[in-house]
Amino acid sequence: MIRLPSPTSPAYLRVVRASAWYDLVVTVGFATPWTYALVHDALSSWGQAWGLGDLPELDPMQTLYANLMGSVVVVWAVLRIVRPLPVHGLLDGIARTLFTAWQAYALAHGATQLLWLFLGVEVTFGVVQFVPWRRNRGTELVNDRAAVPAHGYPQHARHSE
Template sequence: MIPFPVPHRPAYLRLVRASGWYDLLVTAGFATPWTYALVHDLLAKAGDAAGLGAFPALDPMQILYANLMGSVVVIWSVLRIVRPLPLHGLLDGVARTLFALWQAYALAHGGPPVLWPFLVVEVAFGVAQLAPWATAGRATGAKSVQGS
């Protein structure tokens, strides 16, 4: 395995844990069909009240994909809360880059504007978790991913 420089400051691990808590709070409601129906209704009402547009009606495939995403993100969140590691921050930063790309794609193709606040948080956490990796290689005594 190629050694990569790792940001090893306690503040970075707190950031990894905080991103896990954010994801757990935001996505736990997506993990079951019953809670997703409540979250969908809440987001639809909030988006409508804020003038951000309507949400599409619930359908079985949308519920399935929401539940799949919610289940995986809940497990990933718990891992980062219970055992935050620098590698988890790197991987989460990459995942957030992908999530942000897909949210931007949805917005560019008529997705509901209620996605904007979530896109902003994805980009912010992504930058915060990836930026230290760019500078870690220049730091003296940086540890490698192998030693994480």
């Protein structure tokens, strides 16, 4: 059995940061219309070459949603890289659970099989970040609140007021 780190451990924060780096690398190309067109073409080519199916034709609404998702995920990733906190891992685990559900829904309704590559990573990072919180039944959240006061800065980062 694999032992997952406690949400307050340095190892857990390394996982939070690693998942953020993955998100940044994978989604930065979705953040602008110009880069998304390149990513779309590459994913379609790979899907065709590997027999997994291609993406639907590029259109303005698809591009808009890809850009919105890419922009939000890039900002979320940068936050977790620059200032990873245990609660970021919890929230990212919840978000990955949602992403997994929507990817599974799309796969069940005929989306390109390329999604399996992303779904596998979503499940892995989701489990590694979310399960330690479930295992501790919220006790770590109390510790996290103690470490991060209402103003949002950890005690060690607090500036004199």
